[in-house]
Amino acid sequence: MSSFQLSFSIVGKLTTETSTKWQSFWASSLAELDSLLWHSSWSMAARNCDNGTKLSKASEVTSRG
Incomplete structure (x- = not known):
């Protein structure tokens, strides 16, 4: 085996x-x-759901007057 082939x-092995x-690394990242x-x-969907519930309850209270 010549030095070039070696x-x-x-x-080739190092590159592979x-x-x-x-x-x-990229697959795990x-x-x-x-x-x-x-x-x-x-978690954003859960927060939005909570905010929607609070808003609807608040609007019910204000609409009842």
């Missing part, structure tokens, strides 16, 4: 290993971000 083989690590956004959207 260095090409080493570079680095690429795999980055893919793993995107999964965490997706989970965070999913939970925050549910």
